[in-house]
Each structure stands twice: as structure tokens, then as C-alpha cells.
Amino acid sequence: MGRPSKKEERTEEILNAFYRCVARYGMEGSTLERIAEESGLKRSLVRHFVGNREALETLLVDRVLEQSFQQWSTFIDAIPTKNGSEYLLEGLFSDQYSDAEYILVIESLIFCAGRDEALRLRMQEWMQRFTDDLTLVLRQEYSRADNDSLEAASFGLISLYFNLDSLAPLGMNQRYRQPARIAARYLIDSLSAEK
Template sequence: MPRPALKEERREQILQAFERCVARYGIEGATLERIAEEASLARALIRHNVGNRDDLVLALIERFFAHSDNQWAALTEALPEKNKTKALIEYLFDSRYSDSQQVLITEALIAGGAQDKQLAKRLRDWIDQSLDVIADIIRQDFQEAASDRVEACAAGILGIYFNVDSFALIGDMSRLRGASRAAALTLVDNLEKGVNR
């Protein structure tokens, strides 16, 4: 029986390999053979250290949501005291912070959600949570703004962000990224004008 530290190290190695395979081949295409090859381990070690295919998928889903939660927490903590919304937009539309593997995993999970009602529900909750985080940031800057306008602005920013990040997978999208950033800032400017009337 392997030492606990080695088992945990192997588990992490396998889960990282699984994530790379999902990003490359999708959930269905991430076969145990491909995972074993990517992890440079025998296939039997996958089952021994993580479990069966369902266990792998469940671990992928849990890691995805934990990663997202950690990213939102770190981002909101790093925002300045004032002008948080514009700082958020600068971060979201900066290509240096785009993670192509996470984008591909997101797309694979969304595709999987079409067949899995529980996953679909978790993804909808994740979108709602992301929308709440952005709306809360906006509310800190625009405390007098009507709730429905804040929600609309947050939805616009989130939708534009997801759109441009998904296209980043095909190469340099600096023109779209710049125009998308400007579009998100326009939403904030319109919200600000409505508050200052």
C-alpha cells in the first residue's frame, strides 16, 4: 500500500492529466488510456489512486468549482478600495489572465451538462454566483443605482467576458478583446450616468 503522501501526489498527478485530456478531447474523449499516457502511469494506478471514471468526473467537477471560487475570492480581495468595477473589467479583459485550459474545461462541462441534469444545475448556480459577485462589486461603486440596472450591467459584463474568453482559444483576439473591454466599460458608464441624473 503506497504511503499517504505518495497516494495524494499520484492523485494530483492523475487529476491534472485528466484535466489536460478533458481540455484536449472533451469529457467523453478523455479515456482512461489517454489519462494514463498523459500522467505517465499505468492505467491500474488511476483506479487505485482516484477510482473509476465516474470518480474522475466528479473530482473534475469539484476541482472546477473550487478553482472558480478561489479565483473570485482572490480577485475581489485584490480590487482597489474605489473604482472596483473598472478594475474588475481591466482584469477580466486582460489576456494575461486568460486560462485556455480552464476555458476548454468549462466548455466541456457545459457540453456535459446537456446530458447531466445535476451538472447543469450546478453550472446554472455557478453562473448565478458569478453574476452575484459582479453585481456586488458594482453595487459597492454605485450604491444609488437601481437593482435591476446593476443586474443588467453585471449580466452584460459577464456575457461579454465569457464570449471573448471562449474565442481566445483560436489565437490572437486582441481586437475583439479590446472592443469587448470598451463595451463592458460602456455599460458601466451608462450605469454611472443613470445614477448621476
């Protein structure tokens, strides 16, 4: 297997820099100047390797969503058939698996989706997949719960998960990690009445 080309290496460096900038400054605040500075390249080289701003955004969205789907699929496939909700809580609310930078990038993409129809559709599909997968996991353990309750619990879990790491810029996500997990457990336990 050959060595990656200079273009591939530079594109990877630029995408990594863009990702970090989006986590820090949001999509709008991630200017080509900031991306160039973060990547250690001149702005003209950023444009040379990845093209215009629109091309760079498309590359980032493709990369973030693809990585997200891969990681999520691996996580979902590893959930045991018994007591899957405990595994789910550990994966969503454990400090070990927390990635505040990722959540901030995702939230920035969600915010931008309000102005970009194509991105909106992609982010809706992405969000629906999480909700559907969580509902399926909960349905295995709480088979008597009605679909509305399962979907409500799934949405609640997702909301708690995203909100928790969105507090990272305030330095408060660690403070609320345990309360978020307890609140998530309450949501799941509410399904027991229908189990």
C-alpha cells in the same frame, strides 16, 4: 509535515492530466486512454488511483469549482471601494490574468451539465455567484442604477469574459481582448446615466 503519499501524488498527476485533456478534447473526448497517456501512467493505474470514470469526473468538478471559488473570492476581496469597475475590467480582460485553459474546462462542464442534473445545479450555483458578486461590485459604484440594469451589465461582463477566452482554440482571443474590454466598459458606462 510528512511527505504526500504516492496515492496523493498520483491522484494529483491524474487530475492535472484530466484537466488538460478536458481543455483540449472536452469531457466526452477525455478518454481514460488519453488521460493515462497525458499523465504518463497506464490506464490500469489511473483506475487504481482514482477509481472509475464517474469518480474521476467528480474529483475534477470538485477541484475546478473549489479553485474557482477561492480565486474569485481573493479577486473580489481585493477590489477597491473606489473605481472598482476599473479593477474589475483589468482582472477580467487583461492578458496577464487570462486563463483560456480554465475557461475551456468550465465551458465543458457547463456543456455536460445539460445531461447531469447534479452537475447542472452546481454549475448554476457557480454562475449565480459570479453574477451576484459582479452586481454587488457595480452597485457600490453605481448606487442609483436599478437592479435590472446592474444584473444586465453583470451578465454582459460575464458573457464577454467567457466568450473571449473560448476563442483560444481559434487563436483569436488576443485579437479580441481589447474590443471585449471596450465593450465591457460601454456596459459599465451605461450605468452612469443612472449613477
